[in-house]
Amino acid sequence: MACRADAELKPESFKFTVLSEQINQLEEDDSALHMKEPDVIPDTTLRVEGEDFYVNRQQLALQSPYFRALFFGCGIESTKKRIEIKGVGLQHFRVLMEYSRTSNLALDRENVLGIFETADFLQLEQARLLCCKFLERELHLSNCLGMMAYAWRLGCTQLYKAARQVVLTHFSAIAAEEDFLSLSKEAIADLLASDDLAIHKDDFALEATLRWVSFDPKREEHFLELIELVRPESLSLPFITELLTKMKSSDPRAKLIYMLNEHFPASWSVGRSLKRTRARETLFVLGGPHDQEQQALYQFHPLSGRWQSCAPLRRKNLTQYSVAAVGNG
Known part of the structure; x- marks a missing residue:
């Protein structure tokens, strides 16, 4: 489809609700997910956007398959003492290197998405999980559709389920939002098929299907498939x-x-x-x-x-x- 439904929902478009407290650390989650490592001696230099980071190969390899392959794989980087890392931003990489050393991850509404994507790229799974938990606390009617699509793209199952549950619970209101028209056919089908869809009548399901399909003539081929999921006994x-x-x-x-x-x-x-x-x-x-x-x-x-x-x-x-x-x- 050439319409908005095919466009990826960019993280910048999310509307995060303001929390009453500033969450800089998820201490209770961190203690369960990531035990603090003792001080180790750096033996390798990582370079990102001109800045050097002195790290211990073994320590990072234990935390990430990415670094395990980088340092102990068959690539040329495994023989180097200075390795340049491309494809990541300096600011977010710096936060994650601090986390790898101290187990403290400083998150806020401004940096969480960038750190999430960088942790995903570097396969720092524990940092990635902490980002998911932070984003769960930010879920709201105004951002749950975008967050659901974002979590699906990055493979964050826990965040996806949490966002999906918000959509299912408030389907009647959310289906009227503009972002609803950006959902994929598969996402629409998943919602309509759910027994947890919180609607009193399937009028809302059929109305939402008509609205989504009529947004783009190319979607007409999916209409009968989606209508299969509407329950006529509840109309x-x-x-x-x-x-x-x-x-x-x-x-x-x-x-x-x-x-x-x-x-x-x-x-x-x-x-x-x-x-x-x-x-x-x-x-x-x-x-x-x-x-x-x-x-x-x-x-x-x-x-x-x-x-x-x-x-x-x-x-x-x-x-x-x-x-x-x-x-x-």
Whole structure:
């Protein structure tokens, strides 16, 4: 896709919430993850952006596969006493070298992302975990989508799960945000498929899917696949009625609604055990304005997965069908 959904979410775009306390060290986590090493004698010089760092090969090799391969691998660097490290920033490298020596990692909102990426590059796993824990404390509705994508890119499972849980818990609000449109198809599918998706009705799931797909015409090929994950038993009557009335309107989503009406997903036909809501055998939908003398009635048949138009009903007869409809309508 050529739209924003393909663009990587840059760390600079995250909106971090202000904490009431300045977290410079994660002492309780550090003590569990990283035992302080005794003072050792430097035997190698690492050079980054013109600055020299005097380090002990064995000490760094024990902390990082990157340095283990650098110092004790088959490369030419293993025979050198002065090695230039490229691809890292001086400021963040300096903090990590201090951490490798003292086990104290100074983190704040300004440097945590840079240190995280540098630790990831240098394979300093314990420093990387501390960055993940710091970022978990910074999670908020305003940044959880970006943080989820960022954690996925860097392979930080713990941070990804924490950010994902915020999204699942506040899905209705987050799906309305602009950043939601930047999620990948796989991320959208993962959220829709979750039994932990905290929504009262799947109206929100279907609405979010329509919004995401209609953002880019190229996403239409994914529409039916994503709709498979929406649970029809949990759709409310007013919402479905509104969709059906827009099927032949100028609404930009009309094409998608028509596609859904013509190609109902197989999962909507067979029924399944759901945690989000309780399924019913038959779903009735009243179409058209409620002030009309007669209204169209649509019936959903799970076995065939189709909506069928029934004979128009007079208003005095509508009550009996409301009772037969799904309970959360």
